[in-house]
Every structure is written in C-alpha cells, then in structure tokens.
Amino acid sequence: MDDRTVIEYYLKRSPDAPGFAARRFSDACYKVAFSVLRDEEKAEDCLARVWEEAKRLIPPARPAFPAAFFAKLTRDLAFEARQEETAGPSSSFENDPAVPALNEHIYSLAPADRALLIRKDWLLLTDEEAAASLGLEPSDARQRLSLLHEGLAGFFAQRELALPEETALLRLFGRIDDELIFSAIARVKGSGEAAAEDLKRRAVFAVILLILLCALIFILK
Numbered sequence: 001m002d003d004r005t006v007i008e009y010y011l012k013r014s015p016d017a018p019g020f021a022a023r024r025f026s027d028a029c030y031k032v033a034f035s036v037l038r039d040e041e042k043a044e045d046c047l048a049r050v051w052e053e054a055k056r057l058i059p060p061a062r063p064a065f066p067a068a069f070f071a072k073l074t075r076d077l078a079f080e081a082r083q084e085e086t087a088g089p090s091s092s093f094e095n096d097p098a099v100p101a102l103n104e105h106i107y108s109l110a111p112a113d114r115a116l117l118i119r120k121d122w123l124l125l126t127d128e129e130a131a132a133s134l135g136l137e138p139s140d141a142r143q144r145l146s147l148l149h150e151g152l153a154g155f156f157a158q159r160e161l162a163l164p165e166e167t168a169l170l171r172l173f174g175r176i177d178d179e180l181i182f183s184a185i186a187r188v189k190g191s192g193e194a195a196a197e198d199l200k201r202r203a204v205f206a207v208i209l210l211i212l213l214c215a216l217i218f219i220l221k
Contacts, residue, residue: 003066010058018051025067029074035124036078046078053077068178075122075174098161099175105155106180109148116141117148118184122173 006024009017026047033043033050050073063069106114112134119130131141156163164172 007058007063007066010054011062013055017055021051021054021070022047025070028067029070032071032074032123033078036075036082042081043078046074046081049077050074063178065178065182068182071181072174072178079171079174096172097159098156098164098172101156101159101161102152102172102175103177103180105152106176111183113144113148114180115184116144117152118173118176118180120145121170122176122181122184124170 001020001024003024006017006020009020029047029050030043033046034040037043037046050070053073054070057073061069106117109117116130116134116136119125119133120127123130125133127142127145128138130136130145131138134141136144153163163169
C-alpha cells in the first residue's frame with residue numbers, strides 16, 4: 001500500500017485507516033517520537049495517538065506529502081507530551097512572521113545544508129546521528145551546524161525578528177513546510193547504515209576496477 005492510498009482510506013473515513021497508517025508509517029514516526037521523548041514506552045503511546053488524531057484532521061486536510069504529514073503530527077504530539085511533563089508554557093506560532101521567515105531561510109540553503117539543519121532541529125537527531133545519516137564526520141557536522149545556526153540568527157536579525165530561545169525554536173521548526181521535511185528526511189539512514197552503504201560503494205568500485213585491470217592486461221597480451 002502506498003502513501004496516497006492510506007490518505008484515501010482516511011478521506012473515506014474507513015475504520016481501517018489507522019491500522020493501514022500504522023503499518024505504513026510507524027517505523028519513521030517512531031524515530032521522530034523517540035527523538036523528542038527519548039523513552040520507548042512514551043514513544044509507542046505517542047504513535048497510538050497519531051493514527052487516531054489523523055482521523056480528526058483528514059478530512060479536511062488532504063496531505064500532499066503523507067509521510068511528512070504523519071511525521072509532523074507525531075512531532076507535535078510528542079512535544080505536547082513533553083510539555084505536559086515539564087509543565088512549561090506551550091508556544092503558539094499561528095500567524096507569527098517567524099514561520100514564513102524560517103521557511104524562506106531554509107529554502108535558500110543548499111540541499112545538503114538544508115538536510116543537516118532539519119535532521120538536527122526538526123528530527124532532533126544528535127550531532128552524531130545527524131552526521132551519520134548524511135555520511136559526515138561528527139566534527140564536520142558540528143562545525144557546519146554552528147555556521148548554519150549563526151546564519152539563521154543573522155537572517156532573523158536582518159528581518160528584525162527575535163530568534164526564539166532553544167525550546168521555542170525547536171517548536172518553531174515544527175511549523176516548517178511539509179515539502180522541506182519530506183525532502184530532508186525521506187532517506188534518513190541510521191549510523192550503521194551510512195557506513196554500510198559507503199562500504200558497499202567502495203566494494204563495487206573495487207570490483208569494477210579489478211575487471212577493467214584484467215581486461216587491460218588481456219588486451220596488452
């Protein structure tokens with residue numbers, strides 16, 4: 001079952017829709033919930049709410065990027081659960097000029113920088129996890145993230161907007177466009193997966209080189 005079919009089940013208000021959504025999106029959404037909550041049981045509880053909450057939102061919502069829609073909903077509900085635990089004030093960004101400003105800035109970034117920033121501040125990966133997911137060294141990722149955050153602060157200053165404090169900024173990232181989220185996290189790899197992919201590419205290259213070398217020796221004979 002593809003992403004669009006899951007949404008069609010919700011649009012038809014099928015009682016099977018939550019189950020289909022769970023089978024389709026649970027792996028990716030669990031990573032999002034766990035990144036926010038850092039607790040397996042709480043992350044599972046959050047996912048159970050996601051599939052049901054989607055019934056309230058679809059329709060009228062007709063997500064163009066279903067995977068991003070469910071990931072964003074998961075992040076919102078996970079932050080809500082975390083906020084309840086800390087008893088801190090929730091942040092609202094409805095009609096806040098900071099939202100379009102943040103979107104504008106992220107769209108202006110190079111794709112690699114955009115992916116790194118979103119995986120760090122939207123997906124809430126650690127520096128090491130974000131680096132591994134993009135095949136970077138952690139030290140390089142940390143340096144790049146520092147420059148990206150400086151650039152974001154400078155962009156907000158140019159727009160005469162105050163950059164929110166850390167927690168509020170993470171909530172603000174939750175309002176970025178679904179298209180940005182989808183493009184940045186669609187192919188997130190675990191730390192081991194990135195290394196394995198790199199090793200596989202090297203092995204293939206070595207085999208091709210060996211074949212070419214053998215062919216060249218044969219021709220020269």
